[in-house]
Amino acid sequence: MDSIQYNALEQHKEERNAIEILKQLTEISGVSGDEDRVQEYVCQLIKEYTDNIEIDSMGNIIAFKKGINSKFKVMLSAHMDEVGLIITGYKDKLLKFKSVGGIDERILLNKRVSVGDSKIPGVIGAKPIHLQKKAERTKPIGIDSMFIDIGAEDKKELERLVPRGTFVAFDSKMVEFGEGCIKAKALDDRVGCAILMDMIRYKFDFDLYCCFTVQEEVGLRGSAITTYRVEPDIAIVVEGTTCSDVAGVEEQFHTTKLKGGAALSFMDRTTVYDKELLDFIKNVAESNNIKYQLKKTVSGGNDSGRIQRSLEGVRVATISIPCRYIHSPVSVMSKEDFFSSRELVRAVLNEINNKGGVNYA
């Protein structure tokens, strides 16, 4: 085997390993406010590469990799939490619930869920079409008329097994399909977590902080406190973002394109991004031949909004991986975009390292 073949084989093995980690990450239940299991998994895998791991009062992980000269600090941020449901009460033999984070109610019917720490299987059923009156057939079913069925005999059994306030996650195993695509729940933002878990393995001149944050989906809560602890000079958020290049959507509304490469944000609902930092990242992508795209619409938001306004203001950028059907049990991502984004984050860190910072000129 020549060295080129050997390298290709090594690269393939490394990529399979990264996908396997992503699979495990997405299959963990970690609804906002209930991230413990994701936190445990991440800590366990990054422990050997970090100089220090701190867990704060909300459950954010602040993983520290000391730099060679520690002249400045770079913070990477990805959130561990996912959208899900929470049990609010009981209706006969069934569970009532509300959503945690933004969920399109239309996607909830006819889904399997995993209830609580003991992962009790449940289903969200619907009144059969045969029994719906004509007006009901064309009306959407609201979340207040949906229930989770775990097969309980009565309310008493439910109260014992599923106390009010129990968190519920979608039950969805990762599937690789089509041409290099992946279906999974929680790609937003376990995909970012996977990239951070990779970055913490490298050593730079500067101090690197990888923050795995909590409660992004309920109002960018975790990142509000990590930035104060880290006091970074530069921050980069790594996100799973919306991708609306689907049938029925006009091209001008395609936020990002699947297989269009790493998505860079110039503005969204929470942040007007630092122009120089964005240009710096674009240049890095271009000089390294890494596929990228600009996120074309200004909707949505992420932890950048918090980070930018922390302390006396922090320079922040977002690098995102496009995910179709985001916030559903069947989010779809392209492996190609995942690897482009990972490569870009790595290349940006290298360039910051080489330049001793981000060049303003």
Add this chain to the structure above:
Amino acid sequence: MDIIKLLEQLSMQNGVSGFEKQLSEFIASEFRQHCDEVQVDHFYNVIGLKRGYSTNPKKIMITAHYDEIGLIVTSIDEQGFVKFSNIGGIDSKILMAQEVIVHGSEELFGIIGAKPPHLLDESQAGIAVKLEDMCIDLGMSVESVKAKISIGDTITFKAYPTELKNSLYSSKSLDNRSGVLTLIMILEQLKGINHRDDVYIIATVQEEVGLRGAEMVAYSTKPDLAIVIDVCYGDTPEVSEDEAFSLGKGVALGVGPNLHKGYTNKAKQLAEELGIGIHIDVNPASTGTEAWAVQISRTGIPTVLFSNPLRYMHTMVETLSIKDIKATARLSVELIKAGVIN
């Protein structure tokens, strides 16, 4: 017999109405383990015969349909998204973010998607998503999609069988693979029983598109008594307890003009004597089951209807109780044993 395993196998197989050929082989092989004769007709109805001891036997026919609801490819757009229509009654509201298998030149995994909620205009608020506004995403280029699938290919739902608490079981196609399981359980129990009449155990096709398989086999079998095994509604919020029954409490016995009064009363009496739980499933006209077609075949066939209560009918999370399937099988066997036909 491992009931759960067999139900899982039956539910995970695919056989949309009109496309049952592949599944007919699996069912025929199960029937062959217990029957004296098994035939598969031109439309893939699977007909098993278990002979009785009488030299002049009567014929009891027991049917359960094995087709399932599904989708069919109607077009492929310029980006490679697949448009579809339904086969059988499907509530479009349950299709969003659903996992499917498109049966092209190979089996392709796909996701049902639609316009994201923030891009819907106000005129669409308060209106349920329509079938024509959804499409299947195969994660492939339009060229690859067109090379692998054609208009008219069938689409089935991806099955994720799940055991719930208290012997409840959830999966796709339990309407009516649970009936097919009941048939196999009846056959197994008949093994040790010396019954007088010939018993025709039949898994039928195309029920979901108009009770068609049952119409064919009722004519070809010409039975003296027919037992139809299907599902009925399980208890569901907003649905009256008169027409939707608790799970795990027994067989739902159909009553009404569609069903034979004498034999139905006989079944009821047997259930009461033997302590088999029953619900009375009142049907003022059509039962919506094969009983409707069978009753008026040839010169008329006395028909009874045994149903397994099922929640969330025609979804991918149909839910029923294993206990009820056992009760339905037992009551059917008892009715055969009783030699009720004069």
